[in-house]
Amino acid sequence: MSTTRFEVVGLNQRRLLNTFLAESISIFDIDRKSQRLMCFTVKSSDKAKAESIMDKQCFEYCVISETGIKKSLLAVACRCGIFVGFVAVMVLAYFAQTYLWKIEISGNDRIDDLTITRTLGENGISVGGKKNFDSSLVEEALMSIADISAVSAQIVGTTLKIEVLENAVITQDGASGEVISMYDAEVVRIIVNSGTATIKIGDRVPIGATLIEGIEYNTEGLPMLEVQAKGQIFGKVNFTYSETVSQFYTARTGKSQSNTAIKIFGLNIGKEPEVLFEKYEVERTVTQIGVFIPLYAETVRYYELDTYQNSLDALLRTVTDKAINNLVICAGGSPIATTASYKAIAEGIYRITVHIEAEVSIGGKKIDRICAN
Numbered sequence: 001m002s003t004t005r006f007e008v009v010g011l012n013q014r015r016l017l018n019t020f021l022a023e024s025i026s027i028f029d030i031d032r033k034s035q036r037l038m039c040f041t042v043k044s045s046d047k048a049k050a051e052s053i054m055d056k057q058c059f060e061y062c063v064i065s066e067t068g069i070k071k072s073l074l075a076v077a078c079r080c081g082i083f084v085g086f087v088a089v090m091v092l093a094y095f096a097q098t099y100l101w102k103i104e105i106s107g108n109d110r111i112d113d114l115t116i117t118r119t120l121g122e123n124g125i126s127v128g129g130k131k132n133f134d135s136s137l138v139e140e141a142l143m144s145i146a147d148i149s150a151v152s153a154q155i156v157g158t159t160l161k162i163e164v165l166e167n168a169v170i171t172q173d174g175a176s177g178e179v180i181s182m183y184d185a186e187v188v189r190i191i192v193n194s195g196t197a198t199i200k201i202g203d204r205v206p207i208g209a210t211l212i213e214g215i216e217y218n219t220e221g222l223p224m225l226e227v228q229a230k231g232q233i234f235g236k237v238n239f240t241y242s243e244t245v246s247q248f249y250t251a252r253t254g255k256s257q258s259n260t261a262i263k264i265f266g267l268n269i270g271k272e273p274e275v276l277f278e279k280y281e282v283e284r285t286v287t288q289i290g291v292f293i294p295l296y297a298e299t300v301r302y303y304e305l306d307t308y309q310n311s312l313d314a315l316l317r318t319v320t321d322k323a324i325n326n327l328v329i330c331a332g333g334s335p336i337a338t339t340a341s342y343k344a345i346a347e348g349i350y351r352i353t354v355h356i357e358a359e360v361s362i363g364g365k366k367i368d369r370i371c372a373n
Contacts, residue, residue, distance in 0.1 A: 002044035002068030005029070007279060009248050009307055010059040011346040013038055019053050036248075036347065044068060058349055060248050062279050062305055097292065100131050101158040108164050111147060116162070119145055131155060138162065157288075178229050179212035179363045181205045185235030188359055195229035205235070211363050235362040236336065240355055241323035247310045247348040250279070258301040264294060277304040309348070316340050316352060323354035333360030 008016070013032065017040075020027050025046045032038040042050050044066065054061050103120070105113050120126060123141040125133055138153035142164060150165040179195070187203045195212045199205055214229040259273040263286075285299045310318075320340045327333055337357040342350045 002066070003041050004044050004047045004050075004066050005039060005041045005064045006050070006054075006061050007037070007039050007064050008054065008059050008061045009037055009250075010057075010246070010349070011036060012057070016054065016057055016059060019057070020050065023049060023053065025050055025053075039064060058244055058246065058345075060246055060250060060307070062250055062281070064279060065275075097158060098130055098132075099158065100125070100127055100129055100155075100160055103127060103160045103162065105162045105164070107166070109166060111145065111164070111166060115145065116142060116164070125160070131158075178210045178214060179231060179233065181207060181209045181211050181233070181235075181362050183207060183235065183237045183360070183362045185237045185360075185362045187233060187235045187362075189232075189234035191232045191234075193230040194227045195231065197231070197233075199233070205362070231363070232361050233363045234359055236357055237331075237333070237360050237362065238355065238357055239323075239327060239331065239333075240353065241319070241326060242351065242353045243319050243322070244345065244349065244351050245315050245319060247312070247315065247350075248307055249310065250305050250307055252281070253304045253306045255304040256301055258299060260297055260299045262289075263296045263298050268298075275302050277302060279305040281305055312342070312350065315350060316342065319352040320354050323356060327356055327358055331358065331360045333358035 010016075013035075017027060017030075020042075025042055027040050027042055029041040030038065031040070051061070103117060105116055108116065117126070119141055120138065123137065125138060125141070135153040135155060138160065139151040142148055142151045142153075142162070147166050148164050152163045154161045184206050185204075187199050187201055187205060190197050190199070190201060192212055194216075195214050196216060197212050198210050205211065211233040212229040212231045214227050215223050216225045216227055218224040255277070257273075257276055261272070262269045280302045283301045283303070285301075287297045287299075289295045289297055320338060324335050324338065327335060335356050335358045338354065340352060340354045342352045345351055
């Protein structure tokens with residue numbers, strides 16, 4: 001049986017264990033080291049479910065070790081079959097190099113991957129198909145998608161790497177030809193490109209109020225011409241950002257060890273090394289060695305981890321900085337005044353709320369709360 005052993009930091013450990021039992025997760029080898037620290041083991045098949053529960057209950061955790069016979073059996077099978085299948089693999093690999101096996105897409109924030117792959121498929125480019133096409137065909141096909149302004153495509157081995165550049169998001173005017181307020185705000189700046197402003201600096205406007213109407217007036221104040229209302233109105237708006245944080249966090253100590261193994265068919269050749277650390281995280285680097293066979297060198301580096309504690313003042317500064325950064329990213333505004341408050345949920349666990357008064361463009365897309373990264 002394959003198992004995963006966790007180390008968990010946090011209070012209400014009994015509630016966590018009861019939740020596991022309610023979700024039919026078997027727990028064994030429980031070792032409660034203190035009121036906030038305990039270790040336990042679950043089946044590897046329950047690992048993802050256990051991690052999801054600990055995330056929801058705001059527990060800090062890390063994997064101490066993983067056991068099972070699967071790796072050993074795979075290693076034995078590798079030794080027995082490597083020479084038998086060598087010739088067959090070379091033949092298959094030779095033909096496999098002529099096909100496309102993977103598509104990597106980057107740079108698309110608003111356009112989903114499915115839209116891009118569907119467009120490629122309509123032009124005869126898909127995973128499993130032959131690589132008998134030029135990268136310019138990819139660029140030409142994707143430029144037909146609205147909101148894409150530039151495309152870069154490159155075939156690397158059996159992978160098609162695509163990077164797209166999307167058009168800037170454009171604020172849309174109201175269907176009635178008016179620019180409408182998306183916030184409750186106090187007007188501080190007015191820029192009118194066409195149409196007539198219906199408000200003045202210092203006015204307090206509610207959501208839905210008309211800011212610029214699509215009519216131009218003559219010197220006598222009479223309607224003269226219907227136009228499309230365009231412009232920007234800036235106002236003071238209040239935003240709220242909340243986050244639950246823990247004083248306890250896990251970080252690298254600076255110590256590490258590494259091992260390089262040869263892999264073929266996704267299996268390791270040789271024995272895996274013994275990890276010297278009780279808690280650790282892993283980084284893997286894979287380099288292809290063979291051109292016509294799936295032969296790789298995998299370097300695994302293990303970084304030792306330890307548990308540390310932040311001060312409450314440091315948490316308040318961190319969450320406040322994050323709130324201000326997200327305000328700029330999501331609402332495009334600049335803060336005028338900022339206040340932060342907190343509520344203790346459990347020992348070392350706080351709910352921090354940041355209130356920001358900011359100047360933003362109020363005639364565009366509404367942001368109720370500052371979004372999180």
